[in-house]
Amino acid sequence: MYGSANVSERQAQPPALAISTVIFALRRDEAAGRDEIWLPLVRRIRQPHLGKWALPGGPLDGRESLQDAAARHLRDTTDLEPTYLEQLYAFGGLDRAATQRLVSIVYWALVRPDQADLARASENVRWFRASEVDGLAFDHDDIVAYALGRLRGKVEYGAVAYHFLGERFTLTQLRGVYEAVLDRQLDPANFRRQLRSAKDIVPTDEVLQGGRNRPPRLYRYSGDRPETPPVAGNRPGTTSTSTPHASRAR
Amino acid sequence: MYGSANVSERQAQPPALAISTVIFALRRDEAAGRDEIWLPLVRRIRQPHLGKWALPGGPLDGRESLQDAAARHLRDTTDLEPTYLEQLYAFGGLDRAATQRLVSIVYWALVRPDQADLARASENVRWFRASEVDGLAFDHDDIVAYALGRLRGKVEYGAVAYHFLGERFTLTQLRGVYEAVLDRQLDPANFRRQLRSAKDIVPTDEVLQGGRNRPPRLYRYSGDRPETPPVAGNRPGTTSTSTPHASRAR
DNA sequence: TCAAAAGTGTTAAACTTACACCCATGG
DNA sequence: CCATGGGTGTAAGTTTAACACTTTTGA
Numbered sequence: 089m090y091g092s093a094n095v096s097e098r099q100a101q102p103p104a105l106a107i108s109t110v111i112f113a114l115r116r117d118e119a120a121g122r123d124e125i126w127l128p129l130v131r132r133i134r135q136p137h138l139g140k141w142a143l144p145g146g147p148l149d150g151r152e153s154l155q156d157a158a159a160r161h162l163r164d165t166t167d168l169e170p171t172y173l174e175q176l177y178a179f180g181g182l183d184r185a186a187t188q189r190l191v192s193i194v195y196w197a198l199v200r201p202d203q204a205d206l207a208r209a210s211e212n213v214r215w216f217r218a219s220e221v222d223g224l225a226f227d228h229d230d231i232v233a234y235a236l237g238r239l240r241g242k243v244e245y246g247a248v249a250y251h252f253l254g255e256r257f258t259l260t261q262l263r264g265v266y267e268a269v270l271d272r273q274l275d276p277a278n279f280r281r282q283l284r285s286a287k288d289i290v291p292t293d294e295v296l297q298g299g300r301n302r303p304p305r306l307y308r309y310s311g312d313r314p315e316t317p318p319v320a321g322n323r324p325g326t327t328s329t330s331t332p333h334a335s336r337a338r
Numbered sequence: 339m340y341g342s343a344n345v346s347e348r349q350a351q352p353p354a355l356a357i358s359t360v361i362f363a364l365r366r367d368e369a370a371g372r373d374e375i376w377l378p379l380v381r382r383i384r385q386p387h388l389g390k391w392a393l394p395g396g397p398l399d400g401r402e403s404l405q406d407a408a409a410r411h412l413r414d415t416t417d418l419e420p421t422y423l424e425q426l427y428a429f430g431g432l433d434r435a436a437t438q439r440l441v442s443i444v445y446w447a448l449v450r451p452d453q454a455d456l457a458r459a460s461e462n463v464r465w466f467r468a469s470e471v472d473g474l475a476f477d478h479d480d481i482v483a484y485a486l487g488r489l490r491g492k493v494e495y496g497a498v499a500y501h502f503l504g505e506r507f508t509l510t511q512l513r514g515v516y517e518a519v520l521d522r523q524l525d526p527a528n529f530r531r532q533l534r535s536a537k538d539i540v541p542t543d544e545v546l547q548g549g550r551n552r553p554p555r556l557y558r559y560s561g562d563r564p565e566t567p568p569v570a571g572n573r574p575g576t577t578s579t580s581t582p583h584a585s586r587a588r
Numbered sequence: 589t590c591a592a593a594a595g596t597g598t599t600a601a602a603c604t605t606a607c608a609c610c611c612a613t614g615g
Numbered sequence: 616c617c618a619t620g621g622g623t624g625t626a627a628g629t630t631t632a633a634c635a636c637t638t639t640t641g642a
Contacts, residue, residue: 103355103398105441148353150439154430178428178443180404189400191355193428193441260620278605280622301620302612510593528632530595551593552639 103189107157108145110176110196110235111168112218113204114252114265123268125218127232128166128207136186137225141214145192158195167208170197172251176235184227196235198251243269247288250309258296258304259283353430353439357407358395360426360446360485361418362468363454364502364515373518375468377482378416378457386436387475391464395442408445417458420447422501426485434477446485448501493519497538500559508546508554509533
């Protein structure tokens with residue numbers, strides 16, 4: 089069934105397989121006094137959709153895992169090395185590309201501000217506000233919208249927001265991330281308490297000096313568990329951790 | 339051309355793309371007095387892993403969407419037409435198959451008991467307890483374990499359990515689903531109240547006659563929203579609903 | 589009328605939410 | 616000494632969880 093050679097015999101062209109990534113970073117809007125979500129896009133330098141902005145990506149090299157391929161394309165096109173990289177979805181609609189059948193396995197990434205600053209910005213790489221993205225190549229508009237929804241869900245449930253920030257961060261900075269992602273204000277007092285009981289966010293004995301006001305305490309994330317979902321086959325040697333396992337065949 | 343074991347040739351060839359599905363159904367264990375999760379597997383009738391049990395699946399036909407391909411393979415191999423079908427994950431590790439680079443886009447499905455009864459059971463199709471699955475072909479053990487975890491998460495958060503049942507069901511039946519999936523007992527009284535406020539589960543004016551005890555009221559699921567996650571490119575014409583959308587390019 | 593499941597009531601604990609208030613710092 | 620954000624206290628509202636209790640059926 090799987091090893092069949094008539095995959096290619098049935099039809100002239102097997103579906104093309106591409107890897108793309110939605111990269112999110114935080115940027116401060118000093119005027120509005122709040123953080124916003126931005127993402128880098130690359131300009132297409134060939135047909136189809138020549139000249140349009142698109143998600144960074146490309147074909148899957150035969151000797152790298154899906155995640156490695158995503159990371160490599162990030163490096164090649166934007167110089168970014170994200171601290172968080174997770175599979176988003178596999179898009180395989182029939183009309184995604186005009187000339188060929190195209191299946192894209194899309195990842196999403198979070199990068200820290202210092203990393204984002206390093207990102208090559210050129211004629212063909214530019215940063216956009218996530219809320220203003222529109223008119224992208226292929227179905228990338230929809231993919232970005234879906235990624236934003238997933239980001240929101242992840243932040244609401246779990247422990248992802250840290251990856252927008254550096255190694256150490258204040259609770260106010262972290263709240264800024266949550267507010268940018270969820271697009272609403274949060275009560276500072278209650279936010280503090282909730283994250284205090286979050287267990288994987290630990291206070292350091294340092295404080296951030298140099299501000300105009302009382303120096304806030306710095307925290308760090310004790311990310312014991314791998315942030316990438318427990319998925320076998322993703323990286324060799326990784327075992328699933330989310331489920332009690334089988335014993336024997338019936 | 340796909341089946342070459344030569345490494346350099348393997349790199350030159352594009353990765354093979356397959357679609358598989360993890361199918362879950364509920365089955366009553368009368369002895370233990372509780373529901374259990376079962377899934378159908380198919381026996382491999384060719385190398386590699388000849389004779390081993392595996393998830394139903396096969397190659398992607400060039401003219402159907404990913405989801406349609408999953409549904410078609412289900413029909414062809416097990417005669418099942420699930421009421422719920424959602425993409426699980428794309429597995430693309432390097433060592434998934436010995437002879438070739440194989441990327442599998444895996445779906446997971448829920449079927450109703452009446453549908454499950456119709457499923458062709460033969461020498462090469464058999465049902466297994468999900469908790470006892472082991473020794474499958476490829477990395478399918480891990481995939482099943484991951485799918486169980488996802489099922490658990492979906493049931494805890496949202497509205498999936500209904501799809502294990504028929505059109506109309508009692509709250510006790512629904513509680514049986516939750517208990518089987520979450521693998522723990524739930525308080526009948528509290529469960530009832532929680533689901534009452536769930537909004538998308540509505541009481542009918544019918545009751546289920548014929549039991550030994552007081553006839554329970556029947557409920558149904560008013561599934562307004564599509565259960566498949568809001569994903570563009572999955573089906574042409576489907577628009578993402580989860581995210582406020584963009585306005586213009588910057 | 590009895591067993592068993594259907595269904596309701598009640599209460600303590602836990603968790604949100606809103607907001608009043610004190611603390612520490614740079615200017 | 617004051618403006619500002621850092622940080623704590625507290626009380627009302629809401630949800631969760633445990634379990635006692637009443638109702639309705641078939642046998």
